[in-house]
Amino acid sequence: MKLEDLKKIREKAEKDIVLRDGKSRIKVTVGMGTSGIAAGARETLKAFLEEIEKRGLHDVLVTQAGEKGLSSHEPVVTVSEEGKGQVVYGNVTRDVAVKIVAEHLVNGSPVSANIIEVNK
Amino acid sequence: MKKRLDVLICGGGACLSSHSQDVKNKFIEVLKAKGLTDEINLVETGCMGPCEMGPVMVVYPDGSFYVQLTENDVEPIVEEHFLKGRPYQKKLWAAPEARKIVEEKRQVPFFEKQQKVVLALCGKIDPESVDEYIANRGYEALGKVVTEMTPEAVIEEMLKSGQRGRGGAGFPTGLKWKFGKASEGKQKYIVCNADEGDPGAFMDRAVLEGDPHSVIEGMAIAAYSIGADKGFVYCRAEYPLAIKRLEAALKQARAMGLLGKNIFESGFSFDIEVRMGAGAFVCGEETALMASIEGKRGQPRPKPPFPAQKGLWGHPTVINNVETLAAIRHIILNGADWYASIGTEKSKGTKVFALSGKVVNTGLVEVPMGITLRELLYDIGGGIPNGKKFKAVQTGGPSGGCIPAAHMDTPLDYESLTKLGAIMGSGGVIVLDEDTCMVNVAKFFLEFSVEESCGQCAPCRIGLKQMHDLLEKICEGKGKMEDLDLLESLAHTIKATSLCGLGQTAPNPVLSTMKYFRDEYEAHIKEQRCPAGVCKDLISYVVDESKCIGCTACARTCPVSAISGAPKQKHRIDPSICTRCGSCIVKCPVKAIYIGPGAVKREVESKKLHLEKTL
Numbered sequence: 050m051k052l053e054d055l056k057k058i059r060e061k062a063e064k065d066i067v068l069r070d071g072k073s074r075i076k077v078t079v080g081m082g083t084s085g086i087a088a089g090a091r092e093t094l095k096a097f098l099e100e101i102e103k104r105g106l107h108d109v110l111v112t113q114a115g116e117k118g119l120s121s122h123e124p125v126v127t128v129s130e131e132g133k134g135q136v137v138y139g140n141v142t143r144d145v146a147v148k149i150v151a152e153h154l155v156n157g158s159p160v161s162a163n164i165i166e167v168n169k
Numbered sequence: 170m171k172k173r174l175d176v177l178i179c180g181g182g183a184c185l186s187s188h189s190q191d192v193k194n195k196f197i198e199v200l201k202a203k204g205l206t207d208e209i210n211l212v213e214t215g216c217m218g219p220c221e222m223g224p225v226m227v228v229y230p231d232g233s234f235y236v237q238l239t240e241n242d243v244e245p246i247v248e249e250h251f252l253k254g255r256p257y258q259k260k261l262w263a264a265p266e267a268r269k270i271v272e273e274k275r276q277v278p279f280f281e282k283q284q285k286v287v288l289a290l291c292g293k294i295d296p297e298s299v300d301e302y303i304a305n306r307g308y309e310a311l312g313k314v315v316t317e318m319t320p321e322a323v324i325e326e327m328l329k330s331g332q333r334g335r336g337g338a339g340f341p342t343g344l345k346w347k348f349g350k351a352s353e354g355k356q357k358y359i360v361c362n363a364d365e366g367d368p369g370a371f372m373d374r375a376v377l378e379g380d381p382h383s384v385i386e387g388m389a390i391a392a393y394s395i396g397a398d399k400g401f402v403y404c405r406a407e408y409p410l411a412i413k414r415l416e417a418a419l420k421q422a423r424a425m426g427l428l429g430k431n432i433f434e435s436g437f438s439f440d441i442e443v444r445m446g447a448g449a450f451v452c453g454e455e456t457a458l459m460a461s462i463e464g465k466r467g468q469p470r471p472k473p474p475f476p477a478q479k480g481l482w483g484h485p486t487v488i489n490n491v492e493t494l495a496a497i498r499h500i501i502l503n504g505a506d507w508y509a510s511i512g513t514e515k516s517k518g519t520k521v522f523a524l525s526g527k528v529v530n531t532g533l534v535e536v537p538m539g540i541t542l543r544e545l546l547y548d549i550g551g552g553i554p555n556g557k558k559f560k561a562v563q564t565g566g567p568s569g570g571c572i573p574a575a576h577m578d579t580p581l582d583y584e585s586l587t588k589l590g591a592i593m594g595s596g597g598v599i600v601l602d603e604d605t606c607m608v609n610v611a612k613f614f615l616e617f618s619v620e621e622s623c624g625q626c627a628p629c630r631i632g633l634k635q636m637h638d639l640l641e642k643i644c645e646g647k648g649k650m651e652d653l654d655l656l657e658s659l660a661h662t663i664k665a666t667s668l669c670g671l672g673q674t675a676p677n678p679v680l681s682t683m684k685y686f687r688d689e690y691e692a693h694i695k696e697q698r699c700p701a702g703v704c705k706d707l708i709s710y711v712v713d714e715s716k717c718i719g720c721t722a723c724a725r726t727c728p729v730s731a732i733s734g735a736p737k738q739k740h741r742i743d744p745s746i747c748t749r750c751g752s753c754i755v756k757c758p759v760k761a762i763y764i765g766p767g768a769v770k771r772e773v774e775s776k777k778l779h780l781e782k783t784l
């Protein structure tokens with residue numbers, strides 16, 4: 050092994066433990082209250098996890114949270130970005146989730162059709 | 170699939186014995202049943218520290234810290250927390266003073282004042298995954314050292330850091346390496362002392378179980394500095410998990426070329442072998458340890474020659490403690506100045522302490538050198554349980570001494586502790602409350618030393634036994650005031666004339682208790698009274714007849730039928746039969762039984778004397 054090889058292993062391995070440092074660029078929070086789950090939040094969550102992995106976005110954190118009191122818009126997803134505030138999305142189906150990853154997380158332009166709230 | 174949660178379950182010794190493995194298996198089962206295995210990462214780690222609260226678990230990214238888990242908690246935690254994002258309040262750490270539930274690990278008072286360097290990865294990584302170690306800059310220090318630094322530069326850095334050995338004596342690591350390097354010899358060795366014989370100390374075990382690669386890396390750096398190509402880890406056989414994880418780590422390191430020939434293509438070669446010890450305390454002493462590795466009887470020999478001059482099989486050998494070695498990589502990575510900025514003028518860096526005894530949060534803590542005993546016991550340790558009063562702490566195990574309440578604000582560093590007649594030792598801190606008899610404590614430690622003496626030199630073999638017998642006499646109420654002088658003079662002679670550190674330090678617990686608690690010794694001798702109510706020959710159990718309700722609970726539990734009295738009648742304990750086992754006190758529903766004063770005891774004693782005279 051050379052020093053560069055160690056560096057490569059480290060770069061790869063770091064991504065697998067990133068959760069433990071609590072550091073991330075973007076945080077995606079999926080509302081997983083009872084009504085969220087009833088509206089399919091589990092699938093939404095899975096879609097985010099798969100899509101983010103596929104694109105190798107290692108600085109994105111996906112977590113779950115309780116009800117937000119927006120049951121008519123479930124599944125509700127919040128995207129918070131360091132220094133840029135929060136965007137709350139409603140009716141986030143699998144397809145919308147995939148779109149949010151591609152447009153918001155990768156390109157930085159929120160998916161306006163599903164936005165229900167923006168907090169600066 | 171990307172993992173969204175890291176669930177770290179403690180697999181340290183204490184948590185394992187409180188069944189963390191069952192909890193872990195239950196998680197595996199429930200996660201599988203709910204189809205969550207792909208998105209949740211379950212990791213078994215080494216010791217997280219708060220052993221009293223085990224089994225413990227931390228969930229990232231939010232950092233929720235769960236305590237005292239059972240299999241029954243698994244379903245609700247998965248359902249509520251992992252699925253719905255609502256941490257399961259019932260098993261989150263609640264700070265005992267305020268009964269306040271703490272949502273995040275870093276806000277738990279136990280962790281707040283700590284500064285983790287050596288223990289940074291214990292409880293944070295999977296100890297059987299070299300990748301997780303590498304992700305935390307593992308082996309980067311070794312890479313830097315062998316490709317960019319000369320051995321002299323490494324030693325210079327170690328000298329500048331001011332690090333002192335954590336095995337007990339506190340000898341500067343850089344200086345030891347310098348001697349090792351300066352010694353002539355084609356073959357040199359590096360030895361890791363993982364014997365950890367002090368009762369109450371378990372930091373070395375925790376490091377080996379929780380972060381074994383850090384010890385391997387430290388040994389490799391030491392080996393490079395002194396020019397050794399072979400290392401030994403000497404670990405007691407009663408640490409099977411530490412040995413297993415170390416062996417696994419060694420295998421991984423070898424497979425990756427981090428041990429073996431031509432490491433990082435630098436021309437430096439090094440490998441390590443594990444040797445098991447049978448658990449004799451004296452084998453932690455460096456010369457006895459080497460004899461044991463050589464396959465001889467584990468007995469110390471006179472120094473000089475020091476191991477760095479003539480060690481294993483006559484070759485120059487540097488011996489360092491586990492905790493010493495585990496800190497090396499941090500010194501190399503962050504620099505000597507960083508390390509030297511932590512701690513006090515003469516005691517640099519952080520120290521791991523093992524808190525045990527009468528303290529709320531027992532377990533492993535790591536703090537900067539120089540914090541006060543008060544901070545350690547109250548802010549981190551959570552104080553004394555059951556509303557009892559603090560009496561003293563015993564540091565340094567059988568080689569150490571005690572520190573009474575008056576010195577609570579002493580900074581914990583090598584010099585201050587030595588000045589008080591206690592020592593840093595390996596970092597075992599045993600907390601004693603008002604129910605502890607200090608004469609009995611001294612006797613307990615001395616008993617340990619008597620049993621662990623190798624018997625080679627007379628002062629230790631015979632002298633310690635004499636001291637022990639004197640203490641026994643005092644505890645039985647048969648001591649004389651002259652015995653105190655005799656104890657003192659024996660202690661000084663043994664310290665001055667013993668061959669190795671065992672005898673040289675074994676009298677310390679007696680000297681320090683005599684210094685701070687002389688009144689207790691005198692009460693035993695002059696009044697045949699044990700103020701703490703511990704020494705069996707000096708106490709009696711008495712029924713307070715005004716409180717006794719005649720329920721017979723005490724009489725039924727008494728193993729020697731010393732208690733008489735019919736149902737609904739007042740009960741009475743016959744002191745000549747009673748063995749002072751204490752089981753009646755626990756059973757009495759109205760707290761009618763108490764430990765009686767000296768007068769009754771004298772009666773007991775005189776009976777004994779009478780018997781002895783007539784025999």
Ligand SMILES: Cc1cc2nc3c(=O)[nH]c(=O)nc-3n(C[C@H](O)[C@H](O)[C@H](O)COP(=O)(O)O)c2cc1C
Pocket residue numbers: 333334335336337338339340342362363364365366367450451452453454455456488489490491493494669670671
């Ligand atoms: C009786 C006795 C027992 C000892 N037990 C240990 C032990 O269990 N672990 C340890 O590291 N050092 C122990 N030592 C100290 C070692 O002799 C030696 O000083 C130490 O391993 C050096 O490492 P360090 O410089 O890193 O502290 C013991 C010393 C004596 C006299």
